[in-house]
Amino acid sequence: MSRSSLGVSLGVAVSMFLSGCSGCSKDPNEGQPAATVGEAVETATAPTGKPTAVPTTPAGTDAGPGDAGATTDASATAEAKPPEELALSPATGSILFTGSKVGGSHDGSFKKFTGTLTLVPDAIENSKVSVDIDLASVSTDNGKLTDHLKSEDFFNVAKFTKATFRSTSIKPVATMKGATHTITGNLDFHGVKKSLSFPANITVTDDKVTASAQFSMNRKTFNVAFDGETDYLIKDLVFVRVTVNAPRKK
Template identity: 30%
Template sequence: MKKSIVTLFTITTLVVSLTSCKNKAKEADTKEAEAVAQTEATAEKYTANVSESTIEWKGFKPTGTHFGTISLENGVLNLQDGKINSGTFLIDMNSITVLDMPEDDENHAKLTGHLKSDDFFHVEKHPSAAFEITGLSEVEGKTMLSGNLTLKETKNNVTFPVTVTNTDGAVTLTSETFTIDRSKWNVKYGSKSFFDDLGDKFINDDIELKITVKATKS
């Protein structure tokens, strides 16, 4: 009987893990940092509205998922002939929130604190992350945004699909949902990329993200 229970638990954990992996978005193309796009002298500057801009995140482990948001600290988009040609953003890592459990649940505070600790993003030492645009391109009918993402003093270039609208002096940039591999930014806790004795206690390296930036002409 005990063996059957263990077997059932193992199968259930495997099914949850495989289902989570199947539902995850495609990983952003990730490579070494590149030269930042230069702002043209005639470019129009748009300042991010931080109260209307957000980064949605989701993390995965064999027993389920956690999700929440992160806010921008500030940001600028520069447009040339109505199209984005450069821009920079600071991400407020202290703003990490957890939305999959009530705030009065003691696990809410534990998870939020853990994400901010040196196990994960060490926000006391690294209160801001940064994203600097290196270019935009058209690939198979999609607009692809590339930029250098800096987390915990590690910088990589990532490319992911976005939609950009420009109406009446307001620009909205919205990404498709994509993932990044946290191990490439040395976020090591519970990662099988760094530890081989975790059993089923690991946390997936993939972090799912969706970015929305709203900016108005300065």
């Protein structure tokens, strides 16, 4: 097999990160929401779990915050639940992807990743997500493809050993089908750092936190492209899927 034809076969799943649909001719990105990409932003400070105490002044007075008439919502502060640190790993979730080319697709995943969900139980939007992905742990449904993805042609895992994601905001949404929140964060991958926003469905119960996200993203945003004449046969969009099923500490 020539290098050219091998590049087409192996480059299919390069269309970067995270989800699944094997060998289907239909574009797996069809009908999926597209991630929004922008310039990386400063990471917000760690959540405290403590609501801000707001001074209040009885009606009809001009007492300042330091006056006897000023009060604070002490009860709310006292009852606020502290943040919880939940571990993220292949034991509590998955990072999957599907890359496509003309006539087919390949599934892949990352077998090694670590991270933390800093959960603020009373205010999910104040929670934080941090994930480190071992790029050498990439695995696909084709052994030769897996090896090629690790090479300098694509992920170049010898130089770029990991990808990182640090959330900067988690905002509730009410009108998006299948999603409860929009997660935004800085994705540092393949030497490129960008802000990435995508929809997610997040559920918090007394026992666990479950979350799922699926979206399409453009591999070329992160300079993941096969340097050959056959790269045009590989679709730029990659179908991404992430799941979390993290138990809470009793």
